[in-house]
Amino acid sequence: METKRQWTVIRGGRLLDAAGHRADRCDILIEGDVIRAVGKPGLAAPAQTTVFDARGKLMHPGLINAHTHGHGGLAKGMGDRWTLELLLTAGPWLNGNRTTEDRYLSTVIGAAEMVLKGCTACYDLTVEFPTTSVEGLAAAGRAYADIGMRAVVAPMVSDISFFDAIPGLMEMLTPALRKDVARLKQAPHKETLKKIRQALRHWQFDHGSVRPAVAPTIPHHCSEAFLIGCRDLAKEFGVGLHTHVAESKVQAIAGLRQYGATLTAHLDKLGLIGPQFTVAHGVWLDADDMRRLGDRGASVAHNPGSNMRLGNGLADMRGMLDRGVNVGIGTDGSSCSDNQNMYESMRLASMVSKVQGPDWQQWITTEEVVHAATHGSAKALGFGDRIGQIAAGCKADIVFLDIEHINWIPFNDATNGLVHIEDGSAVHSVMIGGKLVVDNHKLVTIDLATLARNVESARARLERLNRDHRKLYERLLPIVGTYCPGLAKTPLHIHRFGACHH
Template sequence: MTERSAIIRGGCLLDAAGRSATPADILVQDGAIAQIGDPGLAAPEGVAVFDASDRLLMPGMINAHAHSGGNLARSIHDKWTLELLLNGTVANVGGQTLEEKYISTLLGALEMLSKGCTGCYDLFYEFPLPSEDGIKAAAQAYADAGMRAVIAPMLADRSFYRAIPGLLEALPDPYREQFATAQALPWQAQLDIIAQVMRGWAFDRDRITLAIAPSIPMHCTDEFLAGAAAFTRDHGIGFHTHLAESRVQAVYGRQRYGRSPTAQLRCLGVLGPNFTAAHAVWVDDDDIAMLADAGASVAHNPGSNMRLGSGMAATRRMLDRGLNVGLGTDSRVCSDNLNMFEAMRFASYASRVQGPDHERWLSTPEVFAMATEGSAKALGFGDRLGRLAPGYRADIVFLDLGNLNWVPLNDTTNQLVFAEDGTAVDSVMVDGRLVYHQRRFPGIDMASLRRKAQSAADRLRGANAEMRAVAAALEPVVACFCGALAREPHHIHRFTGGEIA
């Protein structure tokens, strides 16, 4: 037997669709679930026994959209729209040393694990460009935490100020001149960096792998988007982008393309089963149909969508059309907690403020499926993650049924989605290894990590002071310009108080 083999005895296995849990033993062999059976299940001699008495066993949730780069800038601003966040990105999350990138990623990985999440799609950010060393530092952090990750470096060949028609011209001197002359590295060279990182990848590709994230379609030239799509097909990797996240994007996307950004991506050959659209708040029924027909996925981030005032995604319409929907938290900068239990509750509640027909709200089993199987499919691991069943990887969360969240126990799935907040997570297994055991991380010095994280955050505050001053100077212009765009006519409504979904 290997160290990743065990018999888990005495637990209650979640049946989310059936809103129940039944006593069951789980045999784990070589990191996979070999067998699930009644209590007393036979196990090979000498196999480690894990006592799961009074524990609810659920599959590890998967965060379909996170940004490790934002973990040191947690909750740094209050009333920010997406466009104000983009204006301040370099000031808030730029300038990190390699060690700080490692620390930032490790912090997020540990937080997600401790809240029942065993894998994530990380839209990795470095300014001005991703680097081989930076990507490897993030991968090392996930490896050290024992968490799964698809790391998708964000790429762009057009700045935020150039992407929005007219914004660059609206900037005051000397910023207009400064941003007008700034040149991004040609997109081919950006993809070459990723190809080089892939060639030298020393991490277990079943646990930590690469994808790419052209950040926002309008931040990329059409040639780049088409080239990136070909690149992902050639390398068999994922393509993740922020699609129609805000009303501003929906409006200026149409101005730029003469059609929706989704339609533009389809014309460029980007949509496919490896494509994940983050947010997709301002997509209409035609866009939803295009995404569904391509076999693509949506990473739904209800917490971020509310925090940034982006609007309410039409998740019922997506499910009705057969579009795969995964669930994410987004960054600590704009949804703070990296807590998939919270994301589930937000997804559920957000579906209910869109109209009075309760039959069209998301049920708790539907939301749970998004956080597990839906996200697993978005990451490209739909055949082995997101369920506790023979043949699936042993990514198991052990919830303490003695925690007050579960007293009394009435409806397992409702309590998981509505009442659980992560405080009942006792232990977490990934690939058959306990990476979080009785509320502790084996092998991680938390006191040291805390000191390093605080000094990194303090150092960055000073180092980025000049960039913060630039962002502050431009903020009124961006707010005014984008605020006007957000009020232009548009044919769909995604704010509550608008059209009934």
């Protein structure tokens, strides 16, 4: 069936020029889901083109979230003082007993929040226990397709349990606790690799909108054979690889103890690092690690909010950029940093760089932050230059901010305003692939009231079903909460914590 391509022309808006720190009036011509031309007001358009009125709006490319977890949606706000290791210990309580429908709902919650806050694409690492499934991944993919958002959906997988992955931790547990955590063992890697292969082979979504990837969760939570299997699958199917590398100091220490080399060096030895590879966080990368990533054309998803929320420290974005690493910006999942607000992540990326020392010339600029949250993230997602910019040939993923909103009164500097002032509340409309997903502050693709009802019944049921998992977490808390911070006090050649209490 031949479908007639729709023409749309956006007239009257002001287009962000991040490098120029300005926003001049500009018209945008769209055919179907692609931008055909960007030009001065009065841009020529074919007859019968639909006119989209953008007067009083600042237009910027849809923000791209380089790192999140759809499974975090249902766990939003469940904890406060969690280190990464306590969060991982809480995993069965937060994510246990989920049905396929729960996975869908959890992912929809995050996707809805992202588009309402000006984000048009994300990289989602989604977990299932004891292993990933074709149906679980399809449910996550369907959530993004229903919202009308682009996404990379990657099964987050491992074959070594958290308690086995941290050197010395298992020995700290009582025999009774050891028995209880033994029940939380992941499936053997061969089974998981088989499931991922099935999912990649039978992927039911259009790769231009919702595409798959592979995410071995944390390097030392995966055997070498498993990491190599993931690497080969990603290569065979031409998809991305994404893993949490040196997110916490505990991980950096564990890597050094286990491999006699950094986690990055270990992954490089196994051949995982290349242009399709994304490091999540990378707080505890050293200069050699960064150089290695830069030389191989790899990306880092920088999640400044999550890094502070979980007490992992302050990542060195300048060090990464100086060594040629592609840097994208992410929120991380709602169980680790709660909201899914890319404006906040951009603001924090700027702030976190500005507390790292007095040499202000080293601080990340607002222009660099915008570049990372658009171009940088787009590259990490593997969409190249098809998204993350408003230019001829790119997808029509455009956010319209209301410049009569208090955030933009006065309108001084478009780039600084976007990073340091905007918080998502001026988002008026969001277009993805030429279609309005948010119109006049309202989500048009799904009904939020229905979502709220469905989520509340799932939430109440899961709270009941995961009561025992919560009790187990509470028994493990004093041990993990003492042992891991102790490990993090091991001296290391790099420092990423903001300050010390003593």
